[in-house]
Amino acid sequence: MSVAATEPTAGAGRRRAARGSARQRIVAAATELFARRGYGATSVQEIVAAAEVTKGALYHWFGSKSELLTSIYRELLAEQTQRLREIADGDAPVEERLHAAALDVVEHTAEHLAELTVWAKSAHLLDDEHAEATRRERRRYHDLFCDLVREGQQSGVVRTDVSATVITHTFLSALGNTHTWFRPGGPLSFAEVGHQLVALFVGGLRAPAGPPYRT
């Protein structure tokens, strides 16, 4: 049942001549299909056809379709959490770490747009058991980012009239929704959009000198 337990080790990988074990081909095919058509609209039949395995093989490696989706997301999330932790644990001033963290989210989002799209579209379809497991990990990531914001507030470089929670959700939401409107080939590259988002985010964080507008 545990994802980690079913990961093929490097040793196991070497046993098979064909690069791309059945399990890997399943994950690759599912990621691609889930991203393109959505989790709900992709049948197990289509996944096994694309991965060139049989249904039995899929159910040998994954207990259910949900577990497959969960696996994809958890691998992604684990990587992203690791990167954030390294930034947060650095010893640069907090404003620099905040800026770096924001940039990193933008970059990681750009690199894994497909997988993240899957998740954004499909997370709510999961049954409670799988949903809970990923929610906990997602929460851990959120808290890591939120702590950084809070540290900025304590250092006086981030405004305190907006809660760290709201700040974190806002930035992460804005990033997580880019898939709904960003189109490659448009007037702005993703990198440019990313930098503007960071600028907007960071710009919005400074303590207001006074009421921003007459109210």
Next chain:
Amino acid sequence: MSVAATEPTAGAGRRRAARGSARQRIVAAATELFARRGYGATSVQEIVAAAEVTKGALYHWFGSKSELLTSIYRELLAEQTQRLREIADGDAPVEERLHAAALDVVEHTAEHLAELTVWAKSAHLLDDEHAEATRRERRRYHDLFCDLVREGQQSGVVRTDVSATVITHTFLSALGNTHTWFRPGGPLSFAEVGHQLVALFVGGLRAPAGPPYRT
């Protein structure tokens, strides 16, 4: 085929003794179920059971399950667009109109959290025909907001180093995603969260005096 054409008029409504025509009961039941369980996870059977009508009646009023979802969203969007237009067309200074528009989005979002949740979760499941129709209307709303931001940029009250498009998407995304994290009964009321979001948004808009952080 046209949604508007099948709306019961006030006159037609009066003909029926029962308040709550079949059509209205269907819309109410569908909205509630779609919001709670998602569009894909709600069967037509469940909707008609909740609305206490037959399947035939549902398909008399709506050509398909998709059309029902589309109807719900379009009615909502039309109302929101109308409200925004009134604010944008006012003769207050642009910074006030921007602030008012942001507040209005927050308020409308709060009032219709359920319906908007439906849309956020399910829009991507629609077939092309229905998706296109609503995308056009959604786009009109977005443009209205974006024009206001652009007007602010021309007046010098909104920073110009971030494009109006990115600003608009960011704010609307942040608002449109609150359903994923906001839980009534938590430490902050939705009104408080809303005001913080507006502050963050408006605060992020001011032209930067200099580089916000050493980079």
Next chain:
Amino acid sequence: MSVAATEPTAGAGRRRAARGSARQRIVAAATELFARRGYGATSVQEIVAAAEVTKGALYHWFGSKSELLTSIYRELLAEQTQRLREIADGDAPVEERLHAAALDVVEHTAEHLAELTVWAKSAHLLDDEHAEATRRERRRYHDLFCDLVREGQQSGVVRTDVSATVITHTFLSALGNTHTWFRPGGPLSFAEVGHQLVALFVGGLRAPAGPPYRT
């Protein structure tokens, strides 16, 4: 229930200003749709849409969809029977009357290919009550033709080693099946095909001089 009883009389027809009463438009639309798509694949909804009447109007004039199909066919059959009776009752020699009857079937088939196609495709779908009624009339037509063949056999101009029944069915089947293979615009016109069919039919009727082939 009786078709004759619901026929609009000439008098009734004159009462309406619009040429094309509701009933007539229904018959016309149904004939066209049944011929093109088949009876089973044509919904009552489509018929009323094409005829520009409401469902209620259709069910005012026709007790059911079956009755509508039956009506169309009976009108056609009555006309064809009448024509055959006139030929059969003539006082020309039997071989001439046979030839004329065959030609007439060909011509009538050509004129009403659409309606006859309807019948060929859909007769077997009717419920017993309607099927029985038309079968009786169809039988009367068949008998009329068969009697002519039998008369030819008694006069010695038609072979007697094949029963009149088989002869009649064969010719009528061949004609009734032309819709499956004849395509307007092909190498042969329907008139040419018709003449060849008559020649083949008539040629096959002569008493064989001896065994046609060594057996």
Next chain:
Amino acid sequence: MSVAATEPTAGAGRRRAARGSARQRIVAAATELFARRGYGATSVQEIVAAAEVTKGALYHWFGSKSELLTSIYRELLAEQTQRLREIADGDAPVEERLHAAALDVVEHTAEHLAELTVWAKSAHLLDDEHAEATRRERRRYHDLFCDLVREGQQSGVVRTDVSATVITHTFLSALGNTHTWFRPGGPLSFAEVGHQLVALFVGGLRAPAGPPYRT
């Protein structure tokens, strides 16, 4: 997708204890029901009930109800084509081969009246894809027969004032329509009817010595 590809091989058949695999039971049940009630009037539910399998099993073997109908017909047609080819390729005189071919059609029709009835009643209900596939095979059969007729015309034993195409269609139509009027237990056995049809057909083919009737 391909019918042939899903045929259980002899080897596969032996693996299962029960004679009559699921696939075979489905085909048998469908043939019987389609023939008796027509394709359109037979539900998938009824087929699986008669075959004592589940719907899932049916859709495992056949992609759709249409494909099931198509399969039944194609197997039949393939067999009939094979038989005709053997007759046509023989080295008897052409008149004998024509006679034998006609007899063979009659016999095969008698043996498979049920299946052929299915096809006659239901072919026009198929979607384009399936219709096209069988039309091509049907066409091949027709051409085979037609070539034989044409060979007879070139040898001078078949009249040339009627095109081979018309001759072929006429005979095959007459045979293919026997299901509409032949009732077992009537005055004539099917064998007798068959011989009369062959006699009529063959008799109609001889070159006319002169005008058969005064015209």
Next chain:
DNA sequence: AATGAATGAGCGTTCATTCAT
């Protein structure tokens, strides 16, 4: 003479999952 909202049974099809091999 006609309306049109509503019925309700049934349709063909899909699908995640199981299990004997």
Next chain:
DNA sequence: TATGAATGAACGCTCATTCAT
């Protein structure tokens, strides 16, 4: 470490027909 036939429940949707007005 697979295979693939089979399951069985649910799915979105259609349709001829009815009836109060």
